[in-house]
Amino acid sequence: MLKLENISVIFNKGTSLEKVALEDFSSTIQDGDFITMLGSNGAGKSTLFNVITGALKPAKGKIFLDSEDITRQKEHVRARYIGRLFQNPEHGTAPHLTVEENLALAYSSGKYGKFSLAVHKQDRAYFQEKLKTLDMGLEDRLKTPIGLLSGGQRQAVALMMAVLNPPKILLLDEHTAALDPKSAQKILEITNELIQKEHMTALMITHNIQDALDNGNRLFILNEGKLIQDMDFAQKSKLKPADILNYYAV
Numbered sequence: 477m478l479k480l481e482n483i484s485v486i487f488n489k490g491t492s493l494e495k496v497a498l499e500d501f502s503s504t505i506q507d508g509d510f511i512t513m514l515g516s517n518g519a520g521k522s523t524l525f526n527v528i529t530g531a532l533k534p535a536k537g538k539i540f541l542d543s544e545d546i547t548r549q550k551e552h553v554r555a556r557y558i559g560r561l562f563q564n565p566e567h568g569t570a571p572h573l574t575v576e577e578n579l580a581l582a583y584s585s586g587k588y589g590k591f592s593l594a595v596h597k598q599d600r601a602y603f604q605e606k607l608k609t610l611d612m613g614l615e616d617r618l619k620t621p622i623g624l625l626s627g628g629q630r631q632a633v634a635l636m637m638a639v640l641n642p643p644k645i646l647l648l649d650e651h652t653a654a655l656d657p658k659s660a661q662k663i664l665e666i667t668n669e670l671i672q673k674e675h676m677t678a679l680m681i682t683h684n685i686q687d688a689l690d691n692g693n694r695l696f697i698l699n700e701g702k703l704i705q706d707m708d709f710a711q712k713s714k715l716k717p718a719d720i721l722n723y724y725a726v
C-alpha cells in the first residue's frame with residue numbers, strides 16, 4: 477500500500493514565479509492497483525511521480541509505503557522498489573550499448589547490487605527468454621546497439637529493463653505517447669501482461685482518454701495540483717471519452 481497524505485509541492489516559493497504544483501494531495505493506492513491518470517498540461521501528474529520516486533521532496537505532507545514513512549527516503553533507495561518509464565524511449569536506455577548490455581545494466585543493479593555491463597552466460601539466456609515473451613523478435617537482437625532499434629522496439633526493451641527485477645511500483649509517464657498507434661497498442665498489451673504477471677502496483681499517465689478508460693482498475697483525474705476525480709473500475713467503465721472532457725480545465 478502506498479499512502480500519500482496531504483502532499484503539497486510549491487516551485488519558486490515566495491517569488492513572482494511561485495507555482496503550487498500539488499496542493500494537499502491525498503490518496504491511498506492499494507497493492508495491485510493499476511491507476512490511469514489524466515489531466516490538463518501542468519495539472520501536476522509528473523510532479524506526483526517525482527514525489528513518489530523521491531526526485532522531489534514535498535513542502536508538506538507524508539508518504540508511506542505500507543506502514544513505513546518514506547517521505548525522507550532518498551531516490552536511489554526507492555529506485556530498488558520503484559520502476560519508471562518515460563515518454564521518450566531514449567530516456568533510460570544507453571544508445572551505444574547493445575540490447576544485452578542495457579539489460580545487464582538494469583539487471584545487475586538489482587541482482588548484484590552494482591551496475592555492470594558484463595553479461596553473464598546464464599543472464600544472457602534469461603534475457604533471451606524474457607525478450608521472447610515480447611514476441612517482437614528482439615531475442616535475436618541482443619548484440620544490436622539499442623540506438624539502432626525502432627522507437628517501439630526500444631520502448632519494449634526499456635519496459636523489460638524496468639521489470640527485470642520486478643519493482644513493487646511501476647510508474648508509466650506517457651510511455652506510449654511517442655509511438656505509432658500499432659506499436660503503442662503492443663506496448664500497452666505487454667504492459668498489462670507484465671503488471672498482472674509480476675503483481676505490480678502501477679500508475680500510468682496518459683493524454684489518451686480511451687487508453688485511460690480501457691486500462692487499469694482505477695482512474696485519477698488531476699486539475700491544478702488537485703485530485704478532482706478518483707474513480708473505481710465500475711465508475712470508469714460507465715464513462716465515454718466525451719464525459720471525461722468536462723473535467724479538463726478550459
Ligand SMILES: Nc1ncnc2c1ncn2[C@@H]1O[C@H](COP(=O)(O)OP(=O)(O)OP(=O)(O)O)[C@@H](O)[C@H]1O
Nearest residue numbers: 487488495497515516517518519520521522523524
Ligand atoms: N522544476 C520546476 N520548476 C518550476 N515549475 C515547475 C517545475 N516542474 C514543474 N513545474 C510546474 O508545475 C506544474 C505542474 O507540472 P507537471 O509537469 O507536474 O504537470 P503535468 O500534469 O505532468 O503536465 P503535462 O501533461 O504537460 O506533462 C506546471 O505548472 C509546471 O510548469
